[in-house]
Amino acid sequence: MAIIDEFRTFALKGNVVDLAVGVIIGAAFSRIVSSLVEDVFTPLIGVVTGGLDFSNYFVALSSEVTATSLAAAREQGAVLAYGAFITATINFLIVAWVLFFVIRAVNRLRARQEAEVAAPPETPAEPALPADVKLLAEIRDILADGREKISRTTPESH
Structure with a gap:
């Protein structure tokens, strides 16, 4: 039973679960990109290039x-389907381009978050005291200073 417990611990670790979620999302994203290339970009490239369709490019x-x-050519014999390679290359470039922007955005968010954590919070400046409070504080300080001078000059024997 120890091996089952060890496997359960391994399978339920955060990294393994995160990886599984990433693989599932990656597979779904791959389908989206494949559809984008096959159903959007390839026909647009075909229109721009006068009917160019990569999917049927092959060498017998x-x-x-x-x-x-x-x-039909695959059913008849061996073919080198370089059109499929071109489509896969376009898929890769689109995925790489999208991932570049995703990673770029994540890095900017991380940098902003690290800057907020690294910078100490600003201490608010103490509000300015009203003029009458300042004046009373000065009078208090003068009176306190005067009492100290008087107590130093008077003999203690009085």
Whole structure:
């Protein structure tokens, strides 16, 4: 039973759970990016380039392959599907671009948070005393100073 407890401890650690969540979100994000590339960017590139469609770009590795679509060519024999590689490269560049902006935003938030933690809180300045309070404080100080002078000059024998 010790191995089951050890596995439970391992599986429920924060890092493992965080990694699992990251993998699941990454898989969902991958589908979004694939759809963005296949359903948005590739057709736009096709329109701009006059009908260019990367998905059917291939080189037949056998003279028996006569098909014009990639799926049919794969059924007939070996093909080098470089269009799929181009699509995967575009996927990677989009993911890298998006992650760059996400990490950039996170780094800015961290820097701001660290600056707030590192800087001591500003102590508020003491409010200025009204003129009458200042005057009374000065009078108090003069009277206190005068009493000290009197007590020093008078003999204690009185």
